[in-house]
Amino acid sequence: MRVADVRARLERLGSGVTFHVLRLGFASRFLAYLVLHSGTALRRFRLTTAEIYFAGVLSLIIILVSGMFVGMVLALQGYETLQRFGASESLGVLVALSLVRELGPVVAGLLFASRAGSAITAEIGLMKATEQLSAMEMMAVDPIARVVAPRFWGGVLSMPLLAALFSATGIFGGYVVGVQLIGVDAGAFWSQMQAAVDVRNDILNGVIKSLVFGIAVTWIAVFEGYDAPPTAEGVSGATTRTVVTSSLAILFLDFILTALMFTGGTHQ
Amino acid sequence: MNRSTIDLWVGVFVVAGIAGLLFLALKVGNLASFSTSQMYQVQAKFANIGGLKARAPVKSAGVVIGRVADIRFDNESYEALVARSSPPASSASSTSASKRAATA
Known part of the structure; x- marks a missing residue:
């Protein structure tokens, strides 16, 4: 027994x-197929433009308002701590480095996953549940090239701009x-920030992070939609899984990328 | 929504995103302060570099004239070897520039 x-x-x-x-394994094969068959999405760029509108432009409000408030809170909290050490002039450095290196890509990625991902x-899953994808295949239109690839590239291109x-x-909020x-003195705020923030080490690495997060989130989103069981329950489960999986992926990838980018080397 | 309206908004979005990147590079970062003029390297030896780090500004009379390019340990003299790049106009500051000037 x-x-x-x-x-x-x-x-x-x-x-x-x-x-x-x-x-x-299926998700990796799906990504490879998707990238190889994205000729349509890039040649008929209007398909991708429409998806940039849905993923990027419509996410602008939440991204801008959240960014503003995160910067304002960082300034309040940072000032509180820095003035204890008489270093309140370094507030600009604190706000800029926290945002450019970590909070910008990560929080924008999390918001992007829940807003656009x-x-x-849900859109791709519902298209599958209502057999629109099968109907396309019947008309000899590849649904991955026509439906999935534009959404993938739209998300990948939007994410670095949003971050x-x-x-x-x-x-600006800070x-x-x-x-x-x-x-705090405006001159010290900007000049100390400019002295401490490096274009290649800090800003470019932040952009690389946001690009990686964009690829991860959009890949998970299109895959979960394409793989969703064609029922109402299946689509809702897939939507939940997208948000959970891509949030975890962002935090995990952020740890890996930070360990690679910001430890050791000249930047101690 | 109309096709051209979508295109317009996507265009606005892309322009705003690139403007954000430019703001980060020029106003937040120090891309604007990169000198395009010919630089030459000066090496200096110190018994102790204190808190000196790579990319620290090198100043003469309070003006930034270059940055510390590299800090190494000299195996023969057991001293720290600091390489810094400065524009040719500032040839007045020689290897005798003190560490204090470099960390200031």
Whole structure:
């Protein structure tokens, strides 16, 4: 009895692991197929433009408002701590480096996953559930090239721009609170920031991070939508999985990228 | 929505995104302060570099004239070897420039 019990558990564990490895393999094959068949999306660029509108332009409000408030909170909290050490002039450095290196790409990525990623999954999943994708195949139109690829490239192109706008509005918010409200010297705020923020080490690495997050989030979103069980329940489950998986992927990738970019070397 | 309206908004979005990147590079970062003029390298030896780091500004009379390019350990003299690049106009500052000037 007990042996059978242990055996059943082991089998469940094994089938669970096999299922996820299989899914990962399918997702990788899906990505490769998608990239190889994105000729249509890039040649008929209007298809991609429409998706940039849905993923990027419609996410602008949440990105800009969140960036503004994150920058303002950073300035308030940073000033509180820095003035204890008499270093309140370095407020600009704190706000700019936190935003450009970490918070910009990560928070913009999380917002992008929940705002645009979930929408992409729900749209593709519903297209599959209502057999629109099968209908396209019947007409000899490749649904991956026509439906999935434009959404993928739209998301990948939008994400770095959204993260840059998040960081820029955040720094502006930090300026409003730090300089206008608290009264840190404006010259010190900007000049210390410029002395400490390096274009290649900090800003370019932040852009690379946001590009990686954009690829990860959009890949997960289009895959979950394409792989969703064609039922109402399946689509809702896939949408939830997109947000959960891509948020975890962003935080995990951020750790890896930070470890690669910002430790060791000349930048201690 | 109309096709051209979508194109217009995407165009606005892309322009705003690039403007954000430019703001980060020029106003937040120090891209504007990169000198395009010919630089030459000066090497200096210090018994102790204190808190000196690579990319620290090198100043003469308070004006930034270059940046510390590299800090190495000299195996023969057991001293720190600091290489810094300066524009040719500032040839007045020689290897005798003190560490204090470099860290200031």
